[in-house]
Amino acid sequence: xxxxxxxxxxxxxxxxxxxxxxxxxxxxxxxxxxxxxxxxxxxxxxxxxxxxxxxxxxxxxxxxxxxxxxxxxxxxxxxxxxxxxxxxxxxxxxxxxxxxxxxxxxxxxxxxxxxxxxxxxxxxxxxxxxxxxxxxxxxxxxxxxxxxxxxxxxxxxxxxxxxxxxxxxxxxxxxxxxxxxxxxxxxxxxxxxxxxxxxxxxxxxxxxxxxxxxxxxxxxxxxxxxxxxxxxxxxxxxxxxxxxxxxxxxxxxxxxxxxxxxxxxxxxxxxxxxxxxxxxxxxx
Ligand code: AMP
Ligand code: ZN
Ligand code: FE
Ligand code: FE
Numbered sequence: 001x002x003x004x005x006x007x008x009x010x011x012x013x014x015x016x017x018x019x020x021x022x023x024x025x026x027x028x029x030x031x032x033x034x035x036x037x038x039x040x041x042x043x044x045x046x047x048x049x050x051x052x053x054x055x056x057x058x059x060x061x062x063x064x065x066x067x068x069x070x071x072x073x074x075x076x077x078x079x080x081x082x083x084x085x086x087x088x089x090x091x092x093x094x095x096x097x098x099x100x101x102x103x104x105x106x107x108x109x110x111x112x113x114x115x116x117x118x119x120x121x122x123x124x125x126x127x128x129x130x131x132x133x134x135x136x137x138x139x140x141x142x143x144x145x146x147x148x149x150x151x152x153x154x155x156x157x158x159x160x161x162x163x164x165x166x167x168x169x170x171x172x173x174x175x176x177x178x179x180x181x182x183x184x185x186x187x188x189x190x191x192x193x194x195x196x197x198x199x200x201x202x203x204x205x206x207x208x209x210x211x212x213x214x215x216x217x218x219x220x221x222x223x224x225x226x227x228x229x230x231x232x233x234x235x236x237x238x239x240x241x242x243x244x245x246x247x248x249x250x251x252x253x254x255x256x257x258x259x260x261x262x263x264x265x266x267x268x269x270x271x272x273x274x275x276x277x278x279x280x281x282x283x284x
Contacts, residue, residue, distance in 0.1 A: 226251025
């Protein structure tokens with residue numbers, strides 16, 4: 001019964017862009033896997049911002065419970081090029097490699113320092129926050145502006161994460177502090193050195209679209225073509241671009257939690273995309 005229903009619905013696919021509490025998601029690795037199983041996904045990739053801390057717990061949870069779901073080790077590296085935020089996804093990278101973990105430690109330290117500066121700025125604006133509360137929202141893991149937003153919501157300064165960004169935390173807003181410089185080229189090279197595939201995340205969200213060609217020229221392996229915020233036109237444009245350049249075509253929801261934007265599985269790819277990724281790795 002269950003299977004015939006699935007056939008009618010169509011492929012259940014893979015969601016290749018998912019966050020957990022290791023970065024700014026609301027669900028733990030275990031909760032995300034559980035939900036993916038309930039939805040009937042064939043697989044997913046956990047792609048936390050600047051951390052792989054949820055990957056081993058997710059793999060252990062799957063094997064301990066003998067779950068029929070495929071987990072692709074992943075990451076989403078937040079980089080900056082001028083005024084543009086460029087996110088680079090990494091798939092199938094060796095998530096236990098020393099070089100990777102050292103770099104991620106450095107990024108975490110830089111994020112902590114940045115959070116302190118943002119809190120100073122907010123205090124000057126008459127919006128004091130307790131650093132400990134921000135760290136508690138981050139559960140001791142990678143601190144991001146969304147956790148500062150959470151602390152602001154708790155204080156009643158804003159109603160939502162979106163409002164916190166729009167009024168204070170976004171580029172050009174009064175409490176914006178630029179990130180520690182991590183250029184996209186370095187992120188791409190790091191992912192590849194660690195045996196992974198580098199994919200440009202949500203190209204449609206990049207302010208300066210000229211950056212898309214630049215990042216492709218830096219040697220990414222693929223484009224995240226399927227993404228909930230991409231319009232139909234953007235999707236077909238990036239699809240054509242990926243084909244023209246011989247790049248992998250990926251997609252995912254950017255799930256952050258039940259009331260945080262897109263639902264798990266809101267964008268997916270089928271097994272052909274996964275096979276193409278694996279073939280590209282073996283050909284390297
Ligand atoms: P950070 O890693 O501290 O630079 O924060 C960037 C992250 O904040 C992004 O990767 C998103 O997950 C989230 N974010 C960015 N813009 C917004 C927004 N306008 N509203 C809510 N969350 C956002
Ligand atoms: Zn995020
Ligand atoms: Fe992103
Ligand atoms: Fe993301």
